[in-house]
Amino acid sequence: MTFTTRPTLRGTFGMVSSTHWLASQSAMRILELGGNAFDAAATAGFVLHVVEPHLNGPGGEVPAIIATAADPTPRVLCGQGVAPAGATIEHYRSLGLSLIPGSGPLAATVPGAVDAWLLLLRDHGSLPLRTVLEPAIGYARNGHPLVARVGGTVTTVQELFTEHWPTSAALWLQDGQPPRANKLFRNTAYADTLERLLVAAEGAGPDREVQVERARRTWREGFVAEAVDKFSRLPHRDSSGSDHAGLITGADMAAYRASWEEPATLDWHGHTVAKTGPWGQGPALLQSLAVLAELGDPADLDLNSADAVHTTVEVMKLSYADREAWYGDGVDVPLKTLLSPAYAAERASLIGESATRDLRPGHPDGRVATLPSVAVGNYELDPTTGEPTVSSDGATRGDTCHVDVIDQWGNVISATPSGGWLQSSPTIPELGFCLGSRLQMFWLEEGLASSLAPGLRPRTTLTPTLVLRDGVPVLACGSPGGDQQDQWQLLFLLRHLAGGEDLQEAIDAPAWHTTGFPSSFYPRASEPGGLVIEGRIGSAVLDELVRRGHAVTEADPWSLGRLCAVSREPDGVLAGAANPRGMQGYAVGR
Numbered sequence: 001m002t003f004t005t006r007p008t009l010r011g012t013f014g015m016v017s018s019t020h021w022l023a024s025q026s027a028m029r030i031l032e033l034g035g036n037a038f039d040a041a042a043t044a045g046f047v048l049h050v051v052e053p054h055l056n057g058p059g060g061e062v063p064a065i066i067a068t069a070a071d072p073t074p075r076v077l078c079g080q081g082v083a084p085a086g087a088t089i090e091h092y093r094s095l096g097l098s099l100i101p102g103s104g105p106l107a108a109t110v111p112g113a114v115d116a117w118l119l120l121l122r123d124h125g126s127l128p129l130r131t132v133l134e135p136a137i138g139y140a141r142n143g144h145p146l147v148a149r150v151g152g153t154v155t156t157v158q159e160l161f162t163e164h165w166p167t168s169a170a171l172w173l174q175d176g177q178p179p180r181a182n183k184l185f186r187n188t189a190y191a192d193t194l195e196r197l198l199v200a201a202e203g204a205g206p207d208r209e210v211q212v213e214r215a216r217r218t219w220r221e222g223f224v225a226e227a228v229d230k231f232s233r234l235p236h237r238d239s240s241g242s243d244h245a246g247l248i249t250g251a252d253m254a255a256y257r258a259s260w261e262e263p264a265t266l267d268w269h270g271h272t273v274a275k276t277g278p279w280g281q282g283p284a285l286l287q288s289l290a291v292l293a294e295l296g297d298p299a300d301l302d303l304n305s306a307d308a309v310h311t312t313v314e315v316m317k318l319s320y321a322d323r324e325a326w327y328g329d330g331v332d333v334p335l336k337t338l339l340s341p342a343y344a345a346e347r348a349s350l351i352g353e354s355a356t357r358d359l360r361p362g363h364p365d366g367r368v369a370t371l372p373s374v375a376v377g378n379y380e381l382d383p384t385t386g387e388p389t390v391s392s393d394g395a396t397r398g399d400t401c402h403v404d405v406i407d408q409w410g411n412v413i414s415a416t417p418s419g420g421w422l423q424s425s426p427t428i429p430e431l432g433f434c435l436g437s438r439l440q441m442f443w444l445e446e447g448l449a450s451s452l453a454p455g456l457r458p459r460t461t462l463t464p465t466l467v468l469r470d471g472v473p474v475l476a477c478g479s480p481g482g483d484q485q486d487q488w489q490l491l492f493l494l495r496h497l498a499g500g501e502d503l504q505e506a507i508d509a510p511a512w513h514t515t516g517f518p519s520s521f522y523p524r525a526s527e528p529g530g531l532v533i534e535g536r537i538g539s540a541v542l543d544e545l546v547r548r549g550h551a552v553t554e555a556d557p558w559s560l561g562r563l564c565a566v567s568r569e570p571d572g573v574l575a576g577a578a579n580p581r582g583m584q585g586y587a588v589g590r
Contacts, residue, residue, distance in 0.1 A: 015576035015589035017564035037411035046136035060419025079116020081109035102522025104238020105246025107437035116258035141191035143184030154178035164237035189432030225253035285486035290344035298498035306544035325361035325369035328449035355549035357528035400480035414464035414476035477565035503577035
């Protein structure tokens with residue numbers, strides 16, 4: 001028997017895996033009450049806003065992929081907010097900016113997470129809205145034991161809060177000090193916000209769907225939108241070092257709707273892997289799988305060898321170069337070609353024995369890529385910019401959340417909430433949360449696949465995964481980690497689907513990723529040839545990677561990746577597992 005840090009859970013009733021134990025157990029409670037996977041996931045999502053406030057919030061976003069017991073066809077739930085109407089390249093240039101700041105009001109997209117969770121409940125939930133929201137309201141009003149990383153995060157931005165973001169200081173600095181680990185923390189303002197949404201919803205009558213729709217309308221047109229509009233107009237310090245007002249208006253809030261979309265899919269090694277469209281980075285995982293299939297049977301890869309590390313890293317560099325060149329919203333992305341066997345074979349032919357240091361996008365359909373002007377160098381450790389999980393030395397920075405749920409009937413969801421973390425923007429005092437900073441993923445250059453324009457979605461790094469076998473959903477997984485999310489998921493899928501490793505075994509295994517492409521986050525740096533890898537892979541492997549030309553950074557042995565996963569076998573046996581790194585994620589089920 002292979003030792004794992006935790007057992008892979010198995011049962012037949014339901015499985016939940018998330019990045020915080022309180023969210024996982026709250027979701028499991030919903031399943032015990034008779035709710036389905038979608039009720040449970042929404043409950044977890046709202047609880048994550050409360051218990052992981054340094055990683056996500058109501059002002060952020062969430063993409064998800066679902067399949068229902070009645071219809072196993074995967075569908076994407078897009079809760080990624082868009083650029084405000086006033087967010088033009090000209091506006092930012094007029095402020096003397098060449099990059100969108102990584103924090104502060106100027107970095108905010110229209111909040112998308114709450115509307116998306118409510119849309120999920122309207123269309124696929126089964127329990128009353130109050131039942132779904134009760135755990136989050138309870139933890140916000142009565143308190144919850146705060147994880148140590150929240151206090152650590154507040155410590156890094158304490159001076160910013162004190163000198164420039166007084167509303168954040170009022171919430172997060174108790175008697176002038178960051179909150180203490182494992183002590184009860186309350187956010188009564190956010191509890192009041194959720195209660196006001198419920199009062200409005202229940203005032204619409206007893207019908208569940210009507211109540212949810214009233215809550216959505218109240219969010220986008222009522223007191224929440226009014227508070228966002230008013231607060232966004234106030235200048236605040238951002239990561240550019242200057243004070244700027246935001247751009248989100250009440251009209252932007254009123255115009256936004258979360259949406260249902262078709263996924264991008266790839267048939268691979270007897271499975272169909274479903275991701276978001278190329279407004280997110282998800283298809284980069286599909287491209288990587290396709291290229292690896294052209295290089296040989298994925299089951300033959302020894303993922304504990306230098307050769308496999310080198311191969312996966314070089315493949316990921318090619319996929320992420322295409323992400324940079326071709327992915328975006330509102331543009332003609334040649335996705336069919338990018339995922340075709342012919343294109344994968346062409347890209348596979350570029351993999352050599354030595355590490356490459358150049359950004360090498362392909363030429364799908366004969367196109368010539370236009371790339372951004374990118375500074376090359378180390379990442380600036382600005383604690384406000386958020387999601388990139390690790391810096392070049394492997395040290396943890398900001399992050400994201402994830403939740404997977406599967407129920408006894410076969411409903412399944414994979415969701416990656418993020419944005420609106422407490423360090424991204426000043427707290428809106430009457431709401432108890434802040435806006436997000438996803439706008440930083442746009443470029444202030446014309447003619448790029450992800451150039452800024454009003455109404456478009458930034459090319460997000462948030463990338464949940466759903467896997468089907470013979471048309472039936474069998475696996476939901478995902479990970480926080482910014483640009484690393486699909487890189488870590490690639491290793492997990494190779495180990496689990498091709499290598500036959502158990503869920504927990506595949507999660508526990510040594511992880512690595514490349515930083516050899518422009519970061520999605522301010523200040524958009526890249527590290528040519530960069531390879532960050534957990535040191536427990538072994539010195540012989542590390543030495544060989546250096547010999548092959550990789551700029552290797554040996555990370556702490558248990559530092560990369562925060563994967564969650566749930567699965568279902570044809571006989572109805574469910575399984576769940578969660579990452580031990582960070583000592584926060586947990587799977588529950590029976």
